[in-house]
Amino acid sequence: MAEDNQPNPEALKGEDWAGEMGAKWLANLARFEGMIAPIGDVLLKQADFNPGERVLDIGCGGGGTTIAIAQAVAPSGEVLGIDISPDLTTASTQRAKEAGVKNIRFICADAATVQLADAPFDRLFSRFGSMFFPEPHQAFANLHGLLRPGARIDLAVWGPPRDNLWMMEMMGVVRRYVDIPSAIPRTPGPFAFEDIDYLKEILASSGFSGASIIPYDGLQPVGGVNVVPQDAVSFVLSSMAVGRALDEQGDEIRAAAEVDLVDLFQKHYVAGQGVMMRGKAWLVSATA
Numbered sequence: 001m002a003e004d005n006q007p008n009p010e011a012l013k014g015e016d017w018a019g020e021m022g023a024k025w026l027a028n029l030a031r032f033e034g035m036i037a038p039i040g041d042v043l044l045k046q047a048d049f050n051p052g053e054r055v056l057d058i059g060c061g062g063g064g065t066t067i068a069i070a071q072a073v074a075p076s077g078e079v080l081g082i083d084i085s086p087d088l089t090t091a092s093t094q095r096a097k098e099a100g101v102k103n104i105r106f107i108c109a110d111a112a113t114v115q116l117a118d119a120p121f122d123r124l125f126s127r128f129g130s131m132f133f134p135e136p137h138q139a140f141a142n143l144h145g146l147l148r149p150g151a152r153i154d155l156a157v158w159g160p161p162r163d164n165l166w167m168m169e170m171m172g173v174v175r176r177y178v179d180i181p182s183a184i185p186r187t188p189g190p191f192a193f194e195d196i197d198y199l200k201e202i203l204a205s206s207g208f209s210g211a212s213i214i215p216y217d218g219l220q221p222v223g224g225v226n227v228v229p230q231d232a233v234s235f236v237l238s239s240m241a242v243g244r245a246l247d248e249q250g251d252e253i254r255a256a257a258e259v260d261l262v263d264l265f266q267k268h269y270v271a272g273q274g275v276m277m278r279g280k281a282w283l284v285s286a287t288a
């Protein structure tokens, strides 16, 4: 079994968003977006974009929130989605075109270092796209430099794993079969900012002021709305790191873990809603 907070070299490896992770996010886009939609909806409402604003969407993934922002700032405003995965920015560009959204662009770049000729922007938004920077102080200082003084930022980042039962309970099952290292606080990855004081300190030292944090605590549908337990398990095993870890253990172990995961998700299944499990995020706003 993995010891809590035991350093493990594997856990220190960055996630390959420019390659494999970006491709997996794209292959499972509707499911990932469906799962985090409740949190994105609250963040978008809180951000309350106005027509005419010029907005950056950082780590924009498949562009779901970018399109929503474009619609909110139309007709005279615009949004630029930035993502490090070329697969995702290509797909997002196509998605916006098919949706007929015109005040939107996507570029493939590392948000930690990107320089934009059309800066400064009025607003910055990111749903779970700001926790992966290897050098977060430098990255947020770079983002600060892309914004006009007084620009507002709105971010969603995951709270502690212990409060994210969709992750903890799933890991509890998988750890019966394979040793998975715990997330290391303050290390790039989904839980980099679980200790929100760390993000507050990064924001302050990067030039942002007035950070306000609203905790989000709610149920989210694992694998998307109305997905049944077996499909939610297939989603988890094909798109998340635990799936690869189980693959490495061979067919028998993978099959046993799959049965246990279906059992777990069955306990949280609500007909007409899906596999509803608790998620905790921090909704952060601050001023450049």
Ligand SMILES: C[S@@+](CC[C@H](N)C(=O)[O-])C[C@H]1O[C@@H](n2cnc3c(N)ncnc32)[C@H](O)[C@@H]1O
Binding pocket: 017, 018, 022, 025, 033, 036, 040, 058, 059, 060, 061, 062, 063, 064, 065, 082, 083, 084, 085, 088, 109, 110, 111, 112, 126, 127, 128, 129, 130, 132, 133
């Ligand atoms: C968890 S996904 C969230 C995607 C999207 N914001 C959403 O909510 O649907 C994280 C995204 O951040 C992107 N990302 C990670 N590191 C990045 C970086 N340094 N610069 C730009 N994008 C990055 C990934 O490629 C991925 O699309």
